[in-house]
Amino acid sequence: MQLTALRPTRRALRAALTAVALTGAAVALVPAVPATAAGRQQPDLAVSLMTTDLLNPAIGETFYTSIDIRNYGTGDAAPMTVTVSVPAELRPESAGDPGAGWTCTTGTSSWTCSYPALAAGARANRLSLPSTVIGGQPGSFVSVDAAIKPQRQESYQDNNTASTQVEIAGTCVIRGTVWQDLDADGQRDADEPPVAGGTDGVVGVSLFVRGGQVIGGGQATVAPDGTWSITARTGALYEVRVEAASTFSLTTADLGDDATDSDIIHFYQQDPTLLGGSAEFDPTPDAEYVVDAGLVARA
Ligand SMILES: [Ca+2]
Ligand SMILES: [Ca+2]
Ligand SMILES: [Ca+2]
Incomplete structure (x- = not known):
């Protein structure tokens, strides 16, 4: 053998x-x-x-x-x-x-x-x-x-x-909300505020393909209410990357109800900006994916 x-x-x-x-x-x-x-x-x-x-x-x-x-x-x-x-x-x-x-x-x-x-x-x-x-x-x-x-x-x-x-590619929608997890329990509670786009908040949200390039942009700016959305081409393995001001850090991911948790499981860097990423996923045509990010004030 x-x-x-x-x-x-x-x-x-x-x-x-x-x-x-x-x-x-x-x-x-x-x-x-x-x-x-x-x-x-x-x-x-x-x-x-x-x-x-x-x-x-x-x-x-x-x-x-x-x-x-x-x-x-x-x-x-x-x-x-x-x-x-x-x-x-x-x-x-x-x-x-x-x-x-x-x-x-x-x-x-x-x-x-x-x-x-x-x-x-x-x-x-x-x-x-x-x-x-x-x-x-x-x-x-x-x-x-x-x-x-x-x-x-x-x-x-x-x-x-x-x-x-x-x-043969179709399209999918990938969206999410960035919020500040004030009590750091990993869950978005009703009284917790969004983190808006900007140099003091979320610098940007982008799709990342390992060893490749995202066709058609794959970038989003975050709205004042903390939401973002990207229409992306299927047929690639994506990771969502969230870049934010270094005054923030990541809250614990995948804690409790998936509808209100943080989906940013990878921590890449704290300075000069905070950078985190989601799990990789292979999107299905016409499907919608929600990737939320919880940030905590840096200790
Ligand atoms: Ca031959
Ligand atoms: Ca919370
Ligand atoms: Ca979730």
Whole structure:
């Protein structure tokens, strides 16, 4: 068991590929099995990386799929043909500049692209193709599939195909109230005041995506009554961050009734401003999320 686990099987590789693709991250394939069977030199073309520039495009939006191809074999590859296919929810757009060396024709559900001969060990220039989301259910995933036509001498062909996924984005509302927890019991009591926006109060509320960027702003200023609201795109894992004057600190989170508690569970810094964050959450299209923040006077 331990011995076989040292070398991932192709099935395990493909499972890993699928799992990674679901999170929208890069898809990386490990070099193929040696292409020197029987001592013959063979090309071994493979998709080494397939990514999209947007993880969660909205309907009407155009995003790019990038495909890196490498010849992992010991023999040179002849000029290659790559077909990249999209489902009905996506429309392939004509690629004005698909990448140096690449020539593509655009069909109704795919592109067919060609590239010159690729020497053993060489990498092709990145192939980059635009497609537009023309339909589909927000929250659903659609995949872009790439297939390199096998070379005549190519014995290992499992790595000639790869796919990556995007989630069709919808919108959700994320809102909350910032208040001063005068008795520091973690609950918003009727007599406790809001903390308004401003340098002496809440500097700002923002959405944070780990290792990424929030599309479409993701920032809010807090109203005089302590409330804020952000309409955000779904398909990303968000954390709400609250920044306030350093004269405040955070009250205890998740204490008692969730309707009136504080949801800021992470403490990041006290100076020069107070910074806290909520738990991460993956919003559902058309849903509403309430993230309240209780502040106490700094001791
Ligand atoms: Ca191959
Ligand atoms: Ca209280
Ligand atoms: Ca709550």
